[in-house]
Amino acid sequence: xxxxxxxxxxxxxxxxxxxxxxxxxxxxxxxxxxxxxxxxxxxxxxxxxxxxxxxxxxxxxxxxxxxxxxxxxxxxxxxxxxxxxxxxxxxxxxxxxxxxxxxxxxxxxxxxxxxxxxxxxxxxxxxxxxxxxxxxxxxxxxxxxxxxxxxxxxxxxxxxxxxxxxxxxxxxxxxxxxxxxxxxxxxxxxxxxxxxxxxxxxxxxxxxxxxxxxxxxxxxxxxxxxxxxxxxxxxxxxxxxxxxxxxxxxxxxxxxxxxxxxxxxxxxxxxxxxxxxxxxxxxxxxxxxxxxxxxxxxxxxxxxxxxxxxxxxxxxxxxxxxxxxxxxxxxxxxxxxxxxxxxxxxxxxxxxxxxxxxxxxxxxxxxxxxxxxxxxxxxxxxxxxxxxxxxxxxxxxxxxxxxxxxxxxxxxxxxxxxxxxxxxxxxxxxxxxxxxxxxxxxxxxxxxxxxxxxxxxxxxxxxxxxxxxxxx
Ligand SMILES: [Zn+2]
Numbered sequence: 001x002x003x004x005x006x007x008x009x010x011x012x013x014x015x016x017x018x019x020x021x022x023x024x025x026x027x028x029x030x031x032x033x034x035x036x037x038x039x040x041x042x043x044x045x046x047x048x049x050x051x052x053x054x055x056x057x058x059x060x061x062x063x064x065x066x067x068x069x070x071x072x073x074x075x076x077x078x079x080x081x082x083x084x085x086x087x088x089x090x091x092x093x094x095x096x097x098x099x100x101x102x103x104x105x106x107x108x109x110x111x112x113x114x115x116x117x118x119x120x121x122x123x124x125x126x127x128x129x130x131x132x133x134x135x136x137x138x139x140x141x142x143x144x145x146x147x148x149x150x151x152x153x154x155x156x157x158x159x160x161x162x163x164x165x166x167x168x169x170x171x172x173x174x175x176x177x178x179x180x181x182x183x184x185x186x187x188x189x190x191x192x193x194x195x196x197x198x199x200x201x202x203x204x205x206x207x208x209x210x211x212x213x214x215x216x217x218x219x220x221x222x223x224x225x226x227x228x229x230x231x232x233x234x235x236x237x238x239x240x241x242x243x244x245x246x247x248x249x250x251x252x253x254x255x256x257x258x259x260x261x262x263x264x265x266x267x268x269x270x271x272x273x274x275x276x277x278x279x280x281x282x283x284x285x286x287x288x289x290x291x292x293x294x295x296x297x298x299x300x301x302x303x304x305x306x307x308x309x310x311x312x313x314x315x316x317x318x319x320x321x322x323x324x325x326x327x328x329x330x331x332x333x334x335x336x337x338x339x340x341x342x343x344x345x346x347x348x349x350x351x352x353x354x355x356x357x358x359x360x361x362x363x364x365x366x367x368x369x370x371x372x373x374x375x376x377x378x379x380x381x382x383x384x385x386x387x388x389x390x391x392x393x394x395x396x397x398x399x400x401x402x403x404x405x406x407x408x409x410x411x412x413x414x415x416x417x418x419x420x421x422x423x424x425x426x427x428x429x430x431x432x433x434x435x436x437x438x439x440x441x442x443x444x445x446x447x448x449x450x451x452x453x454x455x456x457x458x459x460x461x462x463x464x465x466x467x468x469x470x471x472x
Pocket of ligand 1: 140141142143144145147150155156
């Protein structure tokens, strides 16, 4: 019974290969050289989910490699084949435009340079229907000898070779996935900060056309700051991926080490101006939490995200803002907390509660208003979308930037004015908003803490869309 099944598989394989060969010959007869990309995995089945993902990745890598040699080496046609003999990508080149030996040379150099090149076969068929071979022997995937010799003497079982290759592919795919997560998340963090500062006009805050209530910074100071911070988001994300500890709280000192380097880079880039200290704190925690949740479950669940932030910052307010003994040399945060209690706990308080302002106010508010993909919003549309979100945040946030420089009465007035401006905005009346902007600028009131929370909201919104649970 087993033998019959094996024989049947072999027959189907030979049939599929023969059909492929005939199809290829037909294709080249129209004046094309053909390159076919396939995987040389022994045993059956020849295709599965991972193998398909892998060959697509190789297709992309090879396409770039080819064009990197010469932008004119562009294929005329590309086809993706799938049959019993596996997946294959067919590239057709006009024979009049590219020399077939050159093509073979490129495919060989790709196989040699690509990390898993030994699993990849790139065959070249000339427009005369003749296979072009370099005669070079391929190395065995397992023992480094000549692969053909290992096959002849059956040095390794088919099962062993297949398993080794499948494992290598799985780990390659995982590595790619991790890189993609790290890079995408870093770009979302940068986007959050850039979109926040680009909103114009804003109450008391730096925007494209105004310094708001500030005299020591402008739009370019922020651009310089974000540029300097950019590389560190990748560092945080990589750290988050590598962190294996069961107690998330143990990660905090490491995140803070990167955070301190970020502050240093920021001050250097801005000539000593604090543009993003609060934002760096919250964004670094958020990046860590996003990676942590995705690593565990494969997608971003906001409840789990919030819980990681809480675990990271558990006891932080008590430890860092409550004071014992010497109270002469207090930081801004400590002074605020001393005077206003939990209402003055600022970014630390927000973090310790798992970012409630972002998750319970700003995010649902933004999601409700999004009526198409965020990335398709134009400059003006984005302003229309995000200014109400900023107003929403200001109307509920106990911004310690305001508490520290002013007082509780001013904070409550700011919150009320933001609420009223939002009502007006939604009724098509922009006058209240313009008055609010002018009032903040005039009174030198800057809701910087709310701006930070808006940046986090934008970043998280992107993460939620990009790393959503895939439907089965
Ligand atoms: Zn071998």
